[in-house]
Amino acid sequence: MDDTTDEVTVVDRREGPYGEVVLRRRLVEGVERFEIIENGCFLMDTSDGRSERLLVLASLRALEGDRLSVLIGGLGVGFSLAEAAGEPRWADITVVERERAVIDWHRGGPLSHFSGNALDDPRVTVIVSDLVSHVREADVTYDALCLDIDNGPDWTVTASNDSLYSAAGLADCRARLAPGGVLAVWSAQPSEGFEDALRTAGFGQVRTIAVPVARGVPDVVHLGIRPA
Known part of the structure; x- marks a missing residue:
């Protein structure tokens, strides 16, 4: 019988524009990890990070050339940003994060270890904004969009995020x-419906890469290419 009890501590709790955001520290058998909770919904933790890194790595592998630009939607615990900052082919790295608390946790806070202080990289620009609004309204193009703001297209954190995965959102x-650019979307589970939506929205070479996890269905990265 396993009588192990996790030790959980609230590191910070804030009320943001979209509700409550909490950073928790969990000690599991002497191993420390951090968790981000928004409005009572578990978003992510620092226990693994393979699929978050793959979000950026798979996008880069699908692109040719150097001096590339990437938009990372959602700073989270920093794994995707750290992956991007470690690759010199990315000349411009834009991070869109709507919660100032999350940014603070990386700027000298307990999550700076996981993002590797990448916020200090001169290639990195942080925009405090709602990702859905930025994608809809920004007058700029990127070589890759790496989006991880929900638990997937079928499991959004806030209702306002639903539109990102709609026909209009995918058109945005x-x-x-840029022509030949890559859209990569993280999900806690595969979504055949989202693959169909990507094709209907005009994306080519649509595929899903699975990353096995310790329990349950695999994390996945959905990929689609804007035709050149």
């Missing part, structure tokens, strides 16, 4: 991409 994503 396509408009934000």
Whole structure:
């Protein structure tokens, strides 16, 4: 019988524009990890990070050339940003994060270890904004959009995020991409419906890469290419 009890501590709790955001520290058998909770919904933790890194790595592998630009939607615990900052082919790295608390936790806070202080990289620009609004309204294009703001297209954190995965939202994503650019979307579970939606929105080479996890269905990265 396993009688192990996790030790959980609230590191910070804030009321943001979209509700409550909490950073928790969990000690599991002497191993420390941090968790981000928004409005009572578990978003992510620092226990693994393979699929968050793959979000950026798979996008880069699908692109040719150097001096590339990437938009990372959602700073989270920093794994995706750290992956991007470690690759010199990314000349411009834009992070869109709507919660100032999350940014603070990386700027000298307990999550700076996981992002590797990448916020200090001169290639990195942080925009405090709602990702859905930025994708819809920004007058700029990127070579890759790496989006991780929900638990997946079928499991959004806030209702306002639903539109990102709609036909109109995917059209906005396509408009934000340079010809040949890559859209990568993280999900806690596969979504065949989202693959179909990507194809309907005009994306090619649609595929899903699975990353096995310790329990349950695998994390996945959905990929689609804007035709050149």
